[in-house]
Amino acid sequence: xxxxxxxxxxxxxxxxxxxxxxxxxxxxxxxxxxxxxxxxxxxxxxxxxxxxxxxxxxxxxxxxxxxxxxxxxxxxxxxxxxxxxxxxxxxxxxxxxxxxxxxxxxxxxxxxxxxxxxxxxxxxxxxxxxxxxxxxxxxxxxxxxxxxxxxxxxxxxxxxxxxxxxxxxxxxxxxxxxxxxxxxxxxxxxxxxxxxxxxxxxxxxxxxxxxxxxxxxxxxxxxxxxxxxx
Amino acid sequence: xxxxxxxxxxxxxxxxxxxxxxxxxxxxxxxxxxxxxxxxxxxxxxxxxxxxxxxxxxxxxxxxxxxxxxxxxxxxxxxxxxxxxxxxxxxxxxxxxxxxxxxxxxxxxxxxxxxxxxxxxxxxxxxxxxxxxxxxxxxxxxxxxxxxxxxxxxxxxxxxxxxxxxxxxxxxxxxxxxxxxxxxxxxxxxxxxxxxxxxxxxxxxxxxxxxxxxxxxxxxxxxxxxxxxxx
Numbered sequence: 001x002x003x004x005x006x007x008x009x010x011x012x013x014x015x016x017x018x019x020x021x022x023x024x025x026x027x028x029x030x031x032x033x034x035x036x037x038x039x040x041x042x043x044x045x046x047x048x049x050x051x052x053x054x055x056x057x058x059x060x061x062x063x064x065x066x067x068x069x070x071x072x073x074x075x076x077x078x079x080x081x082x083x084x085x086x087x088x089x090x091x092x093x094x095x096x097x098x099x100x101x102x103x104x105x106x107x108x109x110x111x112x113x114x115x116x117x118x119x120x121x122x123x124x125x126x127x128x129x130x131x132x133x134x135x136x137x138x139x140x141x142x143x144x145x146x147x148x149x150x151x152x153x154x155x156x157x158x159x160x161x162x163x164x165x166x167x168x169x170x171x172x173x174x175x176x177x178x179x180x181x182x183x184x185x186x187x188x189x190x191x192x193x194x195x196x197x198x199x200x201x202x203x204x205x206x207x208x209x210x211x212x213x214x215x216x217x218x219x220x221x222x223x224x225x226x227x228x229x230x
Numbered sequence: 231x232x233x234x235x236x237x238x239x240x241x242x243x244x245x246x247x248x249x250x251x252x253x254x255x256x257x258x259x260x261x262x263x264x265x266x267x268x269x270x271x272x273x274x275x276x277x278x279x280x281x282x283x284x285x286x287x288x289x290x291x292x293x294x295x296x297x298x299x300x301x302x303x304x305x306x307x308x309x310x311x312x313x314x315x316x317x318x319x320x321x322x323x324x325x326x327x328x329x330x331x332x333x334x335x336x337x338x339x340x341x342x343x344x345x346x347x348x349x350x351x352x353x354x355x356x357x358x359x360x361x362x363x364x365x366x367x368x369x370x371x372x373x374x375x376x377x378x379x380x381x382x383x384x385x386x387x388x389x390x391x392x393x394x395x396x397x398x399x400x401x402x403x404x405x406x407x408x409x410x411x412x413x414x415x416x417x418x419x420x421x422x423x424x425x426x427x428x429x430x431x432x433x434x435x436x437x438x439x440x441x442x443x444x445x446x447x448x449x450x451x452x453x454x455x456x457x458x459x460x461x
Contacts, residue, residue, distance in 0.1 A: 009333045012330060012333075012335065013330065013331050015330075016327055016330035016331055017331075019327070020316070020319070020327045023319065023323065024316060024318050024319065027318045027319075027359075028318055083316075086317065087312045087313045087314060087315055087316070087317065088310065088311075088312035088313075088314055089314055089315070089316060091280060091308075091310060091312070091314055092314035092315075092328065092375070093331070094280055095278060095279075095280065095303060095306070095308055095314075096303065096328070096331035096332060097300045097301070097303040097304040097331075097332060097333070098300065098331055099300065229281070229282070
């Protein structure tokens with residue numbers, strides 16, 4: 001049987017990995033249900049807890065949305081690598097004649113899809129409960145960029161944490177300090193769109209989101225092989 | 231087909247494999263025997279390119295598997311302790327997924343999936359989720375996954391564990407057939423009583439070294455004596 005050279009297969013291998021993760025999630029709905037339920041509960045609780053002392057939610061809304069997305073995203077990330085540990089499926093991936101970076105990119109894209117799916121529900125709900133200004137293209141852009149950065153960093157850290165016994169504890173402990181600059185940039189960029197400021201005043205924070213994506217997706221592509229092979 | 235020379239591996243300060251040299255030709259079926267902890271699984275993981283040796287070279291069909299593992303992996307099929315199967319995908323979906331990772335696609339993939347499922351007697355259950363399969367069926371699906379890309383080298387780690395007599399006999403016949411069709415087959419096991427029917431050679435691994443190599447007398451009595459008693 002003739003097989004193609006490995007490099008030309010990369011896009012199809014990544015697509016196969018994403019298809020597999022999405023199909024498994026569609027069947028089990030374990031990650032997405034946990035993420036969505038957590039996110040909805042968090043937004044509702046923030047709404048009731050803060051409404052007692054705050055009249056206008058606009059200054060708080062970006063922070064509430066991002067903290068919710070980051071915490072909900074962590075639930076999905078912790079499952080992302082654990083599904084590969086059942087029946088040692090990770091070995092099945094590592095046996096395939098593909099560059100290890102394909103596995104990282106496939107996993108990160110799946111995690112991005114789950115986070116965006118959660119955001120698809122969180123943003124309209126936040127618009128109803130917190131501030132209707134959250135539904136606008138600029139905010140969606142910052143959410144997409146922030147989610148991409150978080151998926152890259154999260155997949156990398158989840159891979160590191162996967163080999164430890166207390167992976168559910170290690171993941172947030174390692175990930176949150178690393179993701180802090182992304183969180184700050186995402187909150188400021190979202191606030192900029194929400195307050196309808198000129199792009200020049202907060203554009204550099206969008207640049208920081210992009211820089212975060214480049215750094216962590218590149219680090220994942222380069223380091224994933226060493227992390228999974230120990 | 232498969233040439234390992236001077237393979238050594240340490241975990242921390244503890245040497246697990248020491249200077250393993252092994253050559254398996256096309257059509258050969260080699261059993262690596264040894265008690266638990268002898269280093270069989272580590273050796274098989276190195277041969278499968280899942281772990282790197284600290285020292286030594288590994289050639290798979292003349293490809294340097296340490297320097298170019300991606301190329302070597304195209305020629306290797308592994309049946310390990312665990313199934314490497316996704317329980318919530320169907321049998322056919324599992325094979326399609328792995329087939330795509332190996333570069334198969336379109337009609338070629340579909341034909342190959344059907345071939346291996348029929349060969350493993352799982353065609354009727356192709357659309358059932360793998361989590362509903364018995365241990366024997368899961369093992370057959372695992373073997374189907376390992377044979378999907380028609381590898382030149384088939385590696386098996388304790389493949390008879392947990393199989394009933396009928397499944398073990400079927401697996402034994404399949405391994406023999408694999409070797410007669412020109413594959414190089416390497417199997418590790420600590421069970422002397424099962425699965426050694428068609429082997430060409432047996433290597434006894436003890437404390438990370440090949441302690442004995444048996445060509446002629448492959449009777450269970452001799453192998454048991456060499457494995458457990460004779461230093």
